[in-house]
Amino acid sequence: MAKKLRVRGHKVVLNRSAGGDTGITIVLALLGVFMFLPMVYVVMQSLKPLDELWMFPPRFFVRNPTFKNYRDLFSLMDTSWVPFSRYIFNTVFVAVAGTFGHLFLASIAAYAMAKIKFPGGNAMFRFVRISLMFQSTVSGITSFILMTMLGWVDTYWALIVPAWCSTLGLYLMRQFMQTNVADSVLESARLDGASELRTFWTIAMPMVKPAWLTLIIYSFQGLWNQGASVYIHSEQLKSFNYAIGQIMAGGIKRAGAGAASTVIMMLVPIAVFVISQSNIIETMGSSGMKD
Amino acid sequence: MSKKKAVIRSDMTRAQWTWNEMKKNKVAYLMVAPYMLLFTLFTAIPVLLSLGVSFTDFNMLQMPNFIFFDNYIRLFLDDDIFLIACKNTLIFAVIVGPASYLMSLMVAWFINELPPKIRAVVTLVFYAPSISGQVYLIWGTLFSGDAYGWVNGTLLNLGLISSPIQWFQDADYIMPLCIVVALWTSLGTSFLSFIAGLQGIVRAMFEAGAVDGIKSRWQELWYITLPSMKPQLMFGAVLSITGAFGFGGVVTALCGFPSVDYAAHTITHHLDDYGGARFETGYASAISMVLFIIQVGANKLIVKLLSKVGN
Structure with missing residues (x-):
């Protein structure tokens, strides 16, 4: 039986018709335009001088691009009561400490739940998964009482520790441990006398690298975008996003600075995304598992 | 996922078997402990408490009264x-x-x-x-x-x-x-x-x-x-x-x-x-x-x- 083989670049691909490739490219391009145009508009708005922002008829593209909005934003930052670098430090510190603590605690628990059979393991996992369906609005009061009892109100702890036990990360890691880590590999490591902790760290974790890179992206980004928190009163501990929001509250005359701040807020998560995504592709390329 | 044990052990009760399994897998409990402890504190307890609160008329000012299914x-x-x-x-x-x-x-x-x-x-x-x-x-x-x-x-x-x-x-x-x-x-x-x-x-x-x-x-x-x-x-x-x-x-x-x-x-x-x-x-x-x-x-x-x- 003759198989249909096609060559893409220098690679032979299976079961890929040219017609299908074209169709998919068209669908992807149309969706991409829908996703991307509003993002282009964000950048355009941030580069428009004030008279173009309030011009009739409005234009999509900027005519006389200027960085004045960015300069305005930075000079507004200078006038803040607490130095702006402090807000940035707060957010970066919370985001980094929260993300890595979460990655570590969730991964090690996920490994045990997915790969070691022990009484109660599945029940624990089910409980964590089902709690994802619960809206946290009403548990706010209980959490606040708890934070008060722990003495964590108005400290970094109140922001960082809850991030460590976020439910999504455990769920994600558990699912990937299940598909990507073969039991046979773990068995032979155990037979060789490796401890569970060692097996987890040197064998399982490298196999689920795409999962933990994904976890880093969304956890970092969630913490980065965190605004005002009910647990924090001191201005010195407040977040970058909160401070930016205070600037934007200035109304119409700040429309330009507001657009600029949206772009600035996006830059760091995008950088984290690009770094980790390029990492995923590298691992896949070098491991010989794929292409 | 856990598979049902096909072998029926006659030399021990179910509870004993579970206890043995738990002892054998001590390391697994240690691995989940830090996460589960924090999870219980910050997610499980608040969730369970609000289940209880949903049967009361709690309004943050007065002591709550138990009102059964009235809210629902x-x-x-x-x-x-x-x-x-x-x-x-x-x-x-x-x-x-x-x-x-x-x-x-x-x-x-x-x-x-x-x-x-x-x-x-x-x-x-x-x-x-x-x-x-x-x-x-x-x-x-x-x-x-x-x-x-x-x-x-x-x-x-x-x-x-x-x-x-x-x-x-x-x-x-x-x-x-x-x-x-x-x-x-x-x-x-x-x-x-x-x-x-x-x-x-x-x-x-x-x-x-x-x-x-x-x-x-x-x-x-x-x-x-x-x-x-x-x-x-x-x-x-x-x-x-x-x-x-x-x-x-x-x-x-x-x-x-x-x-x-x-x-x-x-x-x-x-x-x-x-x-x-x-x-x-x-x-x-x-x-x-x-x-x-x-x-x-x-x-x-x-x-x-x-x-x-x-x-």
Whole structure:
């Protein structure tokens, strides 16, 4: 039986018709335009001088691009009561400490739940998964009482520790441990006398690298975008996003600075995304598992 | 997953066997302990407490009284706005849930076919709208209610309308627009997990499939790709459910609260209203319990549907 083989670049691909490739490219391009145009508009708005922002008829593209909005934003930052670098430090510190603590605690628990059979393991996992369906609005009061009892109100702890036990990360890691880590590999490591902790760290974790890179992206980004928190009163501990929001509250005359701040807020998560995504592709390329 | 033990041990009771297993797997308990301890403290206890509170009239000022199912009865028989919220939430969930899920899956699958360098760029294009907390506010600028909004301005300029449309204040447009914005931001975490899941599938599986008579990419998707990433599919489904039923933040940011004529009032809004603004904590807890039960039901349904994948 003759198989249909096609060559893409220098690679032979299976079961890929040219017609299908074209169709998919068209669908992807149309969706991409829908996703991307509003993002282009964000950048355009941030580069428009004030008279173009309030011009009739409005234009999509900027005519006389200027960085004045960015300069305005930075000079507004200078006038803040607490130095702006402090807000940035707060957010970066919370985001980094929260993300890595979460990655570590969730991964090690996920490994045990997915790969070691022990009484109660599945029940624990089910409980964590089902709690994802619960809206946290009403548990706010209980959490606040708890934070008060722990003495964590108005400290970094109140922001960082809850991030460590976020439910999504455990769920994600558990699912990937299940598909990507073969039991046979773990068995032979155990037979060789490796401890569970060692097996987890040197064998399982490298196999689920795409999962933990994904976890880093969304956890970092969630913490980065965190605004005002009910647990924090001191201005010195407040977040970058909160401070930016205070600037934007200035109304119409700040429309330009507001657009600029949206772009600035996006830059760091995008950088984290690009770094980790390029990492995923590298691992896949070098491991010989794929292409 | 745990397999049923086929061997029946006569030399020990079930409790003894469990105890032995627990002792043997001490290390597993140590591994889950830090996470589970924090999880219990910050998630499990608050959730269980609000289940209890939902049967009381707690209002943050007076000592709560136990009132049995009064909150639930009031919700369904005496709160017209809650019923509107339920209707809107269901409309959102039925449209946005499956649409965002399928879109994430399909786009991730299409992207996975691209060469690695292009793949990273295209992933960023699709993921960018979810990357920043408030970037969706740009839709408020595009569809601004005055003549300076790009959509109004363009329509006015072309002579298609004679006066600006108050897009986010008009009950006719609120729902469709919010659905579009929700879809725009929907290629988020589940999308990333699909991409990561697709990358974990071993290439040899596809070659073996081709030998076994798989004839098109669609057969390959259904018989090989999807079955090998079922855990990721389940993960994405749970996220789509919580995203679609918990929808509300975008509406509040774009239309204000409450939305005109409650046209886009969802259960989450109702919950925030009673829990955050009116401090009727008992009643709010009952609302969140109803939402919770609806989501668990939806989850059950999806587990059933996903079990058909690959058959």
